[in-house]
Amino acid sequence: MSQQPPVRSTVPPASRPDASMSLLTNVMDHSLDDGYAEAAARRKEEGGSKLPSPLRAKLGLAAALLLAAVVVTLGAAQAQISAPTLAKERQQLIDRIGRETEAADALQKNVDTLRNAVGSKQRDVLEEHGGDKADVVSLLAGATAVQGPGVKLVVDDAKQTKQSGGGGPRESTGFADTGRVRDRDMQRIVNGLWQSGAEAVSVNGQRLTALSAIRAAGDAILVDNKPLVPPYTVLAVGDGQQLANAFQRSVDGQYLRVLQQNYGIRYSISAQGDVRLPAAPSLIVRNAQPQGGGAAGRATDTGKGTS
Incomplete structure (x- = not known):
């Protein structure tokens, strides 16, 4: 009786779990592009950069600080140069304010003098033409204290x-x-x-x-x-x-x-x-006209009351 050779079952090798994600796998395994890799290798063969990266960073920081110092120094020098000019302009403005204030005070004194003179003449006219009513009229008009x-x-x-x-x-x-x-x-x-x-x-x-x-x-x-x-x-x-x-x-x-x-x-x-x-x-008389033959005027705005 002939014997049959035993049948062996062939089990296929297990595939990688990420076999369906070949693109992502390639990106993960080769994170650096070949061109970058070649450039890095060539730079390494040539001796690399003359200055290490830390030294380049320090030199850049020093250059930035030097530039900032130059800017601050120039600003301070400019301010120091313009300070006398600003102080001179400020003093000129103060002097002008003082002169204008004195002029305004002088004009106010002149106005007060003229007002007193006008009030005195008004009282004289009222006394001449109004007799005893002069004080009453002056009181009602507010022309006297x-x-x-x-x-x-x-x-x-x-x-x-x-x-x-x-x-x-x-x-x-x-x-x-x-x-x-x-x-x-x-x-x-x-x-x-x-x-x-x-x-x-x-x-x-x-x-x-x-x-x-x-x-x-x-x-x-x-x-x-x-x-x-x-x-x-x-x-x-x-x-x-x-x-x-x-x-x-x-x-x-x-x-x-x-x-x-x-x-x-x-x-x-x-x-x-x-x-x-x-x-x-x-006191402003808006609409006055002679009364009788006298020199005194009669103002139309004579009623009491405040609007």
């Missing part, structure tokens, strides 16, 4: 101002800070004092006349285009205690009380035994 009993009213912003949120009447002009004294508040206060019997009024030393105006520029209050800062001190000449009581009973006095209760605006009013008010800085 006055002194006598009266009231002192101090108005100030609230300590902690409130932000608008209810759309009340004080937000109608676009202001959000309702705890701040506004120009219209000062207008009502001054007009209330006039109506309560005040004979002369000033705000922070600014004498008010029939032509005075209280306006606003941003958050600032202007009286005849001169800005005021709080607290606002209003002085009024009149029958002290009676004037104070009449103002507090008036509509404008009640308005000021509402501002205090609702918005925290602070104020105090007191009768004074002696109040001194300066003369108005300037």
